[in-house]
Amino acid sequence: DSGVTQTPKHLITATGQRVTLRCSPRSGDLSVYWYQQSLDQGLQFLIQYYNGEERAKGNILERFSAQQFPDLHSELNLSSLELGDSALYFCASSVDGVYNSPLHFGNGTRLTVT
């Protein structure tokens, strides 16, 4: 158990809809990362937060947004969903967000858009 909790585990929704994925980092970790895993794109970095502030953006679509709250949990919001957004979304956390700190991953949220 990595200590990172993601909810829900599975999500099935229709095109055009909006969903929210939630992540609770390991106790004591200040940095949260979101990754998308799909068969054709592999593991793609979406966004990083550190202690409530956005630190880095990757291949995140404009239809997607995220935030980290004062209690350090994070939410990833996906809107105007398309079939191609179907993927496994991982949250990871690290203690301080520096370059040699390992990331601890949750078990992911599997999103299916129909």
Place this chain on the structure above:
Amino acid sequence: AQSVTQLGSHVSVSEGALVLLRCNYSSSVPPYLFWYVQYPNQGLQLLLKYTSAATLVKGINGFEAEFKKSETSFHLTKPSAHMSDAAEYFCAVSEMGGSSYKLIFGSGTRLLVRP
């Protein structure tokens, strides 16, 4: 920008045989390298990390990796495969940009272990 390339999307070995999973990196600065393992329906779990203290890094579950700067490689090995090693393995390099840091992952290698 840093990147990693994993050679072979699938590797099949017999139980008890040597496991060798290949990873080559591209980095303009001394890299920090990681290997992660993903079991079915689970998140990624850290196997080991290289942070320049030693070129041979030992990880969990009997895995180790050797950093070879001359070959820009960080291959993962295990002397004797076990059925429980069947999983997908990802090599990753850290990338820094200003105050941010993220991991860039390779495309993964699925390890199959034959009885």
